[in-house]
Amino acid sequence: MTQPVTEEQILEPVAATTPGMLRLLLSNRVAVVAGLVVVGFLVMGLLAPALAPYHPNAHHPEAIRAAPFGPAEGGHRFLLGTDSLGRDLLSRIMYGARVSILLGVVVVLLTLVVGTGLGMLAGYFRGSFDAVMSRVVDTLLAFPFLIFALAIMAATGPNLVALVLALAFKGWVDFYRVARGDVLAAREADYVTAARGLGASTPHLLFREILPNIVPPLIVLATLRMATIIIAEASLSFLGIGVPPSIPAWGTMVADGRADVASAWWIATFPGLAILLLVLSVNLFGEGLRDILDPRMRK
C-alpha cells in the first residue's frame, strides 16, 4: 500500500475509462458469478418475508431437530431441517442474510466516509492535524480488531447501534491510510498543480480534482472490508455479544447449533455455509474489482 502511485493512474481520468472497466469486469467470469451470488443473497434478504416458507422465529414443537432433505413431517416440510426449538433453518438463513448484509453495508459506508474524509484532510493539509491523526491511528492499529469490538460489546451488551460502532471504531483506519497516502501523492501530481495554478479553490481541488482519482482503490477496499465485517459480526454474534438474540443472525444460529453437533450436525453447518458462500463471493468480487480498478494493489 505504500508503493508509489504511477503517473498513468493519477493522470488518467476515471470517467473516461469507466465503460472499458465494466467490460473488463464482465470478462472476468469468476467475478461476475461472485457478483451474482452477492446479488442473490441481497434479494434473498430483501424478499425474505415473501420467500421464506415460515416465520423465522416460529416454533414447530412437532419437528424438533428435524433432519434436512427429509420427507414432510406433520404436513410441514423443512428443506434444511430445524433447530432445537423446531425453527425452520432455511427461513432463518434467509432472514439472517438481512442483518449480515445490512450491518456490512452500514459499517462499510460509515467507515468509508469517516476514514476517507479524515485521510484526505490529513493528506492534503499535513501539519499538526496529520501528526495527531497518525498518533491516533497508531494506537488504534495496535489494537486487535475483534478484541476491541469485543471489549465494547462486553461493556454495552448486544445491540445493533453499539455493534455498528464497535465494528466501525477501527475499520475507518484502513480507509484513512489509503486516502491519506493517495492524496499525499496526488497533491503533487501535475493535474492538481495545474488546477491550483488556474486558481482552483481547496474544496474544488479536494472534491473535484483529487477525490475522483482516489475512488477506485477505496471502492476495492470497501468491498474487501465488507467481507471482513460480515465475518466479524458473525463472530461476535456467535459469542452472544453481537446481534440481539431475537433477530435471526447466522453467527447466533451456529452458536445455537454448537451444543447439538453430535446429534444434529445441520443446525451449525448450514448457517456457516451461508456465511462462507457470501463472504467468499464478496471476496472474489472484490478481487475482480481490484484487478481492474487498482492494479498496484494486486497480489
Added chain:
Amino acid sequence: MWGRFVTQRLFQLIPVLLGVSFIVFLTMHLTPGDPIEHMLGQAGRITQEQIEELRSHYGLDRPLVLQYGRFLANAARGDFGPSYSHHGRAVASVVAERLPATLELTLFAFLIAIVFAIPAGVIASLRPQGILDRAATVGALLGISMPGFWLGIVLMIIFGLQRDWLPISGRIDLAAMPEYYTGLYTVDALLSGSAPALWSALKHMVLPGIAMAAPMAAMVMRMVRSSMIGVLGQDYVQFARAKGLPETTVVGKHALRNALIPTVNIVALQTGLLLSGNMIIETVFQYPGLGKLAVDAIAAADYPLVQAVVLIYAVSYVLLNLGADALHAALDPRVRVA
C-alpha cells in the same frame, strides 16, 4: 545499530501503550450502570452510605483522569482488583492460571500456520498460474472467507464425532496430566518425561490449532506468494543464477530472504488476529484459556476480568508488532540505518 533501532522503537511504544490502556479503561465506563453495583450484584442488601464509602475507596468519585492514573498504576503492578465471578479472587491470579493454556495453543497455531504457509507460498510462486498455484489460491480464499468458529465446528463434526480420531474439547486427558512446572502441558510433559501426556496435550491442540491457524495461514501464504513472485523477477535472483548457484539456494536463500521482509509485518498482524481467534476457538472447543475466560467473564459481567484480558491481548499485540519491526530490521540491512 540494530540494538539502537529496537530501543528507539521501544520508546515510540509508550504513547501507543498509554492510548491502548486508556481505551480499555474507558470501556469500563461505557458499561450501563455503576461499577459498584456490578461488584455488589450478588452481595445482597447494602446501604447507600456503604456504596458511597466503597465508591471513594475505589476512587470512583474522583476525576476521570485521576481514576485513569490509578488504573494505570495498578495495571502496571498487575493489580486489576478482585474478580466478580471468581469468588473475589484477584483477577491477576485467575488470569495467570489461564495464561499458559492460551500461550501454548496460540504458539501451536502459529507454528501450524507458518510451517504450512511459507512452503506453500514459495511453491505456488514458482509457477504462477500453474496447477499448484491455482490450488493454493483457492485454498487461501477459502481460508480467508471461512468463519473460524464454523471451521472449528466442522472439523469437530468430521474428525471428532463422525470419526473418533481427535478430542474435541479440553486441554488434556486428566489421566495423562503431567506434573506442574510451567503450565504449558507439552513442556511439562517433556520435563516430566511423560510421552502419553505429550501425546494427549498435542492431540487436544490439533483441531483448535488448525481452526485458529487457517485464516492466518491463508493470508501469510498469499503474502509469501506475491512477494516471492516479485522477488523472483529481480535482477539479483537472475545474477545469483548466473553465479552458478543451485536453484534451491537461489530460491531458498537469495529470493526467500528478500520475500520474507514484507511478510514479517503481515505475520505480526495476523498473529494479532490469531489472538482474536483465541476467544472464538477456545469457546468452540471448551479450551480453558484466556479467550474462553474473557467470553465467560463477559457473560458474568465481570468487567475487571474482561479489562485485564483485553489489556493483555492489546499489549501482546503491541509487543508483537515491535517484534516484527525488530525482525524486519534484522532481515533487511537497509532499515537499520534509517
Added chain:
Amino acid sequence: MGETILEVRDLHTHFSTYRGLLRAVDGVGLTVERGETLALVGESGCGKSVTALSIMRLVRRPGRIVRGAALFDGEDLLRKSNAAMRRIRGGRIGMVFQDPLSTLNPTFSVETQIVESLKVHGAARGREARERSVELLEAMGIPAPQERLRAYPHELSGGMRQRVMIAIAVSCEPELLIADEPTTALDVTLQAQIMDLLAEIKEQRGLAIVLITHDLGIVSQFSDRAAVMYAGQIVEYGPVAELLEEPLHPYTQGLLRCVPRLGRPDVPITPIEGSVPDMTALPPGCRFAPRCPRVEDRCGGEMPSVYRAGPGRAVRCHLYEGVGEPECSRESG
C-alpha cells in the same frame, strides 16, 4: 584469429505473450574467439540481452529457447544437464548485468556474495575464500577492500557496486565474460573507468568478452569485432574498425548517422525514420524494410540472405546479392 571459444548457431528464443508469439531471438549466429571482445550492438528490445541470457540458459518464462546451438569450447550448452550448466555459469562463463543497484542482493554483505560464488565452484572456502575476496576487490580497484567486504550493497556507490559485480563474475577465472550493458546505468565518467577495468581484466586474464551495448562509442573503443542486431536478427557483423568506417547494412548506416561526432558539428545527426517493429507482428520480408531509406520492392516480401562482404564481414541485405556470396540459405523467418 585464434581458437573459437563460443559459437552460437541459428538460435531461436521465443516468448509467448498474450498478444502472440514474440520472436525475441530469431536465428542468431555468432562466434567469439578466445581473448577477443565481440560487441553485440542494437537498440533496446532488439534481442541482444535475450541472446546473452539464452547462452547462459537463464531465459525465464514465458520465454523459451526453441532451437539452435551454443557451442562453448566445442560443447553445446543448450544440451547440457542442469547440473553441468550450473558449473559453467559463474565458473567458466561469468556474467555482468546492467544495473548494479538491483543486481546485488540487498540483504547480504559483499563478502557473503563473493564467497558464495567461490564456494559453489569449489574455488576456495573458509579463510582462503576471504583472502581471495580481498584480492579480487583489490584487483577491481576498490580501496580498503577489507572494510568493503563487510558492507551491504546499499552502502556502496554505483561504480563500486559495479566493480563488486565484476569481481563476482570473474572470481572463478572464467574463460568468457558476458557483459550486458555494463555501463548503461552509470555516469559517463564512471562508464570510462568501468570499461577500462574490463579491458584490463581481459588483458590480464586473457578472457573473451561478449559486450552487449547500444553505445557505438564503447564499441569502437573496446571491442575487436561487432555484430549489429535488429529485431531479433543479426543484420551485419565484422571487424569493428571496418564496420564503423564503412557500414554495409542500411540499419548500421542509420545507427552511425544518429551519433553526434565530437568536434564535427558540420556532420548532421539524422535519426532513423519510423520505429522498431512490433515483435509479435513482424513484416514478412526484411524487418528493417519499413524504415529503410534504400528499400526495394522485394524487401517487403522476401527475407534477405546473409552475404559475405569481404574478409570476416557479412550482411543480411538484398543490396549485397551478387556482390557477396551467400553465407547461408534464406532463414525461415
